[in-house]
Each structure stands twice: as structure tokens, then as C-alpha cells.
Amino acid sequence: xxxxxxxxxxxxxxxLGVTLFLMAAGLxxxxxxxxxxxxxxxxxxxxxxxxxxxxxxxxxSYAAGVVLGLAGTxxxxxxxxxxxxxxxxxxxxxxxxLATFGLILFFNELVAIVWGRASLYAQLPQFLRGHVELxxxxxxxxxxxxxILVGLLIAILLWYVVTQTRLGMLIRAGASxxxxxxxxxxxxxxxxxxxxxxGAVLAGLAGLMxxxxxxxxxxxxxxxxxxVFVVIVIGGIGSVRGALVGALIVGxxxxxxxxxxxxxxxxxxxxxxxxxxxxxxASMLIYLLMAIVLALRPAGLxxxxx
Amino acid sequence: MSTRLILWAIxxxxxxxxxxxxxxxxxxxxxxxxRRIMILAIAAVSLNLILGYGGMVSFGHAAYLGIGAYAVGVxxxxxxxxxxxxxxTAIGASALVALAIGAVSIRTSGIYFIMITLAFTQMLYYLxxxxxxxxxxxxxxxxxxxxxxxxxxxxxxxxxxxxxxxxMLLAVFFVYRLVNSRFGMVLxxxxxxxxxxxxxxxxxxxxxxxxxxxxxxxxxxxxALYANHTSYIVPGLMSWQQSGDIMFMVILGGMASTAxxxxxxxxxxxxxxxxxxxxxxxxxxxxxxxxxxxxFFRRGLAGMFYKPDA
Numbered sequence: 001x002x003x004x005x006x007x008x009x010x011x012x013x014x015x016l017g018v019t020l021f022l023m024a025a026g027l028x029x030x031x032x033x034x035x036x037x038x039x040x041x042x043x044x045x046x047x048x049x050x051x052x053x054x055x056x057x058x059x060x061s062y063a064a065g066v067v068l069g070l071a072g073t074x075x076x077x078x079x080x081x082x083x084x085x086x087x088x089x090x091x092x093x094x095x096x097x098l099a100t101f102g103l104i105l106f107f108n109e110l111v112a113i114v115w116g117r118a119s120l121y122a123q124l125p126q127f128l129r130g131h132v133e134l135x136x137x138x139x140x141x142x143x144x145x146x147x148i149l150v151g152l153l154i155a156i157l158l159w160y161v162v163t164q165t166r167l168g169m170l171i172r173a174g175a176s177x178x179x180x181x182x183x184x185x186x187x188x189x190x191x192x193x194x195x196x197x198x199g200a201v202l203a204g205l206a207g208l209m210x211x212x213x214x215x216x217x218x219x220x221x222x223x224x225x226x227x228v229f230v231v232i233v234i235g236g237i238g239s240v241r242g243a244l245v246g247a248l249i250v251g252x253x254x255x256x257x258x259x260x261x262x263x264x265x266x267x268x269x270x271x272x273x274x275x276x277x278x279x280x281x282a283s284m285l286i287y288l289l290m291a292i293v294l295a296l297r298p299a300g301l302x303x304x305x306x
Numbered sequence: 307m308s309t310r311l312i313l314w315a316i317x318x319x320x321x322x323x324x325x326x327x328x329x330x331x332x333x334x335x336x337x338x339x340x341r342r343i344m345i346l347a348i349a350a351v352s353l354n355l356i357l358g359y360g361g362m363v364s365f366g367h368a369a370y371l372g373i374g375a376y377a378v379g380v381x382x383x384x385x386x387x388x389x390x391x392x393x394x395t396a397i398g399a400s401a402l403v404a405l406a407i408g409a410v411s412i413r414t415s416g417i418y419f420i421m422i423t424l425a426f427t428q429m430l431y432y433l434x435x436x437x438x439x440x441x442x443x444x445x446x447x448x449x450x451x452x453x454x455x456x457x458x459x460x461x462x463x464x465x466x467x468x469x470x471x472x473x474m475l476l477a478v479f480f481v482y483r484l485v486n487s488r489f490g491m492v493l494x495x496x497x498x499x500x501x502x503x504x505x506x507x508x509x510x511x512x513x514x515x516x517x518x519x520x521x522x523x524x525x526x527x528x529x530a531l532y533a534n535h536t537s538y539i540v541p542g543l544m545s546w547q548q549s550g551d552i553m554f555m556v557i558l559g560g561m562a563s564t565a566x567x568x569x570x571x572x573x574x575x576x577x578x579x580x581x582x583x584x585x586x587x588x589x590x591x592x593x594x595x596x597x598x599x600x601x602f603f604r605r606g607l608a609g610m611f612y613k614p615d616a
Binding site: 087 | 357363365410414416417418420421422424425426428429432433436437546547550553554557587588589590592593594595596597600601
């Protein structure tokens with residue numbers, strides 16, 4: 001087993017994990033604090049990618065594109081929250097699932113109307129192109145390293161906010177017991193808005209960073225959304241720490257599985273059988289993982305509720 | 307004669323009269339459309355059993371649609387075209403898979419149940435995509451429809467229509483009898499107040515599992531019918547978007563009501579057809595319609611006629 005290959009795939013796994021974490025952090029807080037199942041989170045991811053792409057092309061500058069894209073995603077997130085999600089807070093999960101499912105259809109089609117159905121190519125700025133030599137013989141794309149770094153920075157930032165600030169205290173309290181926090185006189189509506197805004201920006205960031213790696217197309221949010229839900233279930237609803245651990249686990253398992261399961265199977269059973277079984281099993285891997293975690297720890301690895 | 311029974315009789319009469327009327331005015335397209343609606347209505351009726359009456363939010367119900375369809379497709383691929391065998395396999399395979407998935411999933415509840423049923427459907431979907439021998443992502447064509455030697459020829463669109471109609475009415479009647487039986491009462495009690503049901507001495511798990519399996523089997527039959535209708539089977543039948551569609555038909559129609567799923571399926575698919583004829587980007591209108599109907603139509607369409615189960 002060529003170890004440089006394993007190490008590269010491991011880094012790819014961390015990069016996927018970091019992308020998943022950005023999505024999962026927002027989603028788990030929204031689910032934990034606001035008790036809202038938001039399937040449209042993937043749409044915010046997609047919107048972030050598209051807006052950044054469009055803004056970068058319009059202004060000609062990547063940095064301006066990023067800022068405008070994030071601001072735009074935040075605005076759209078707020079709009080969605082005020083117009084539709086407010087009516088859903090008191091409803092049960094089923095209604096929330098269906099309403100946000102409707103939002104997904106709407107956003108996918110809206111994006112297709114404005115930018116067409118073909119997948120778009122996201123340009124990388126000059127300073128993020130090229131490869132970095134990690135150790136002798138292995139070179140790794142600069143951009144993916146940047147994604148990992150940004151993701152880890154955000155993780156540290158989130159850790160700081162959640163554990164060291166008053167806002168973070170409110171967030172943890174809200175995830176643990178929402179009614180009590182409201183009863184203690186905290187402006188819960190404002191907290192909801194802040195949390196949702198946070199989540200929207202993180203999703204937009206994940207989307208714009210993922211654009212150059214995966215493709216920017218309608219429906220890109222749904223592809224990653226299922227994995228994000230698996231992350232949240234594994235990590236524990238309402239817990240940012242759980243989101244990080246879960247995201248890294250899922251990212252690494254999924255990437256290594258897809259890379260190595262087929263050749264590993266090929267050495268054990270016939271290559272033609274591995275050709276079919278390999279990808280199928282690799283896709284199923286994270287769901288099996290989720291089933292196992294749920295069987296052993298039904299509330300996830302780091303549940304927020306006591 | 308209660309109002310409900312009269313409304314049902316009128317609806318059945320309209321459906322029975324549709325093919326001759328449409329053939330007479332030359333609009334045979336509608337026979338196909340209504341046939342497709344009725345087949346999906348069977349799927350909605352089956353989901354209503356576990357979702358509306360049982361309270362189990364299964365986001366993976368489309369899996370059985372796919373299993374039923376692929377049962378017909380795979381058997382046809384290997385030369386087995388006997389309708390009895392194909393449809394029996396569709397129902398049997400769906401029931402088995404439902405048993406396996408349900409046994410694991412029903413131990414959880416709430417958001418975890420939703421997620422785990424979603425995950426299982428995704429697994430089946432990826433399995434469908436990766437099986438290149440059955441067409442993979444592109445799907446497979448059904449070479450010939452299920453053969454019911456002597457009994458009925460499914461290649462005759464009108465005969466097929468009446469088969470679909472009969473099966474839909476059978477499904478509706480079956481679920482109606484089931485939920486009003488002792489079994490159904492326990493299921494509904496467990497949904498309404500689980501702690502109380504347990505206190506009386508009923509463990510919800512076996513009842514829920516049984517309902518889950520029955521719903522899966524019924525949906526498998528719908529899948530077999532659907533494969534025959536479209537003569538083309540794609541893994542997309544098992545996707546979570548398809549599950550969401552079926553769920554929406556149930557909710558829109560009104561959960562925990564007999565007519566609900568049928569009403570919901572007709573309403574959704576007719577609106578879809580209308581929107582499709584209007585613009586290529588019909589989903590941009592359907593999406594907000596879905597959102598609005600969830601926010602405002604709490605009891606669904608059937609709730610306009612009578613008060614469904616709580």
C-alpha cells in the first residue's frame with residue numbers, strides 16, 4: 001500500500017470532513033436549539049457557491065466575490081427564515097421536513113432559471129492554484145490545504161465563541177433546554193435569528209469553498225445534505241463538538257472507503273465482482289457507520305441534551 | 307347513506323366512466339395520466355397507513371416502489387414474464403426488506419427514525435445505481451409487460467387502467483378495514499399517546515413493525531404496477547426526492563383519513579401536469595405551493611370534507 005497515496009486520501013478525507021463540519025455545525029445548532037429540521041440548508045450551500053461565482057465574475061476579484069457571496073447568502077438565509085421558517089417553529093418535524101423540501105425544489109429551479117442546469121466551473125485565484133510538496137515525493141493541491149486550514153480556523157473560532165463567550169453560553173443552554181432559556185428572560189427570537197444567520201453563513205462558506213472541487217450545479221446541496229444529516233446523527237444533535245468529530249469521521253471513512261474498498265475487495269474476491277460491489281459498498285459505508293453508532297449510542301456521540 | 311359513501315360512489319363512477327368517455331372524445335392521454343395517478347395513489351395509501359395512522363415518519367418509503375419495480379424488471383431481464391410470479395416477488399421482496407429495515411428503524415423514534423429510514427433508502431438507491439448489469443444510473447427498459455395468461459392483457463391500456471383502478475380501490479378498502487380493526491386501533495392508540503398505550507398493556511413495537519411490513523408490501527405492488535406503466539425502471543424511483551413526493555401526497559390529502567392519500571395524489575399530480583404544460587421550470591412554482599400548503603392546509607384536503615383522525 002503506497003503510503004503517500006494513503007496520506008493524500010487521508011487529507012482528502014479531512015478536507016471533506018471540514019466541509020461537512022461547516023454545514024453540520026449550523027444545522028445541528030438549528031436542530032438542537034430551534035428544534036427545526038431544515039432540509040433547505042443544502043440550498044444555502046448551493047446559493048453560496050453560485051453567488052460567489054457570479055460575484056467573482058462580475059467584480060473580477062476573488063476576494064470581493066467571497067465577501068459578496070457570503071453577504072448574499074446571509075441575506076437570503078434571513079429572508080427564508082422570516083418568510084417561511086418562522087411559521088414552522090411550532091409545527092412538528094414532519095411539517096418542517098415537507099415545507100423545507102418545497103424550499104429545496106424552489107431554490108434548485110430558481111438557480112436553474114438564472115444560471116442554467118449545466119454545471120459551472122469555479123475559477124481559482126492565482127494564489128490558491130498549484131501544488132504544495134508535503135514531504136518528498138508527494139504533492140498536494142494548494143487549494144485543498146487552504147480549505148482544510150480555513151475549516152480548522154472556523155472550528156477554533158466556533159470553539160471560542162461557544163465555550164468562552166456569553167453568546168456561546170446561551171447557545172449551549174438553548175441546545176440543552178430551550179424552554180428554560182426562554183423562561184430565564186433571554187430574547188429567544190433574537191437568539192434564533194443569530195443562530196440561523198450563523199448557520200447560513202457557514203453553509204455559504206462551505207458552498208463557495210466546495211465549488212472549485214465539486215461541481216457547481218442545481219441540486220448540489222442535496223448530494224451533501226444527506227451526509228451532513230449522517231454527521232449530525234453520529235455526532236449528536238445540538239453539539240458543535242459532535243459535529244466536528246462526526247464530520248471528520250464521516251469525511252475520512254467515506255473518502256478512504258471510496259478510494260480503497262474496491263482494490264481491497266479486488267484482492268479478496270474476483271476483480272469483476274469487486275467492480276460492482278466496491279462502489280456500492282463504499283457508498284453504503286457511512287450509513288452502516290450511522291446505524292452502528294445509533295445502535296450503541298442512540299443519542300449520538302456527544303449529545304447536547306443532558 | 308352517509309355523505310362520505312355518496313362522494314366515494316361518485317368518484318368511483320367518474321373513474322370507471324373515464325376511459326370510454328376519453329376514447330370517445332379522442333383524449334386518450336388522460337387515461338394514461340389517471341392510470342399513473344392511481345398507481346401512485348396505492349403507494350400513498352400504503353404510506354398513509356404508517357405515517358398517518360401509525361405516526362411513523364418514514365422518509366424511505368420510495369424504496370419499496372423501487373424494489374417492486376426492479377423485481378418486475380430483473381425477473382423480466384432473466385426471461386420470467388409471468389405476472390403472478392413477478393408481482394408476488396415484488397410484494398414478497400418488499401415485505402422482506404421492510405421487515406429488515408423496520409426491525410432496526412422502529413427501535414428509534416422522532417428525528418432519528420426519519421434519518422435512519424432516509425439512510426436505508428439511500429443505500430438501496432446507491433445499490434441500484436451501481437448495478438451496471440441492470441442499467442445502473444440510466445435504468446433498464448422493460449421488454450414486455452407482466453403476462454397474466456388468459457386473465458387480462460396489460461398491453462391493452464384500458465384493461466390495464468381497470469386493473470389499476472381495481473387494485474387502488476382494493477388497497478383503500480383494505481387499509482380502511484385494517485385501521486378500524488383491533489390491530490389498527492392499537493396502532494392508532496400508540497400514535498396518539500404511546501405511554502398510555504403501554505400502560506394498558508400493548509407494546510407498540512410488533513404492531514408498528516407489522517404495519518411497516520404491510521405498507522412496504524403494498525408499496526411494492528405499486529412499484530410493480532409502475533414498472534409496467536412506464537415500461538422503464540430507474541433507480542431514481544428509490545430516491546429520497548421520490549419519498550418526499552409520496553409523503554407530500556399523503557400530507558396534502560390529509561393524514562389518517564381514508565380518502566386523503568387518494569385526494570392528495572390526484573391533487574398533486576394534476577397540479578404538476580398543469581404546471582408542466584405551462585412552463586419548463588414548474589418546480590419553482592410547485593416548491594412554494596408545497597410550502598404554503600404545509601403552513602396553511604393543516605388538515606389536508608380531506609379535512610375540508612370531514613374531520614380526520616387527530
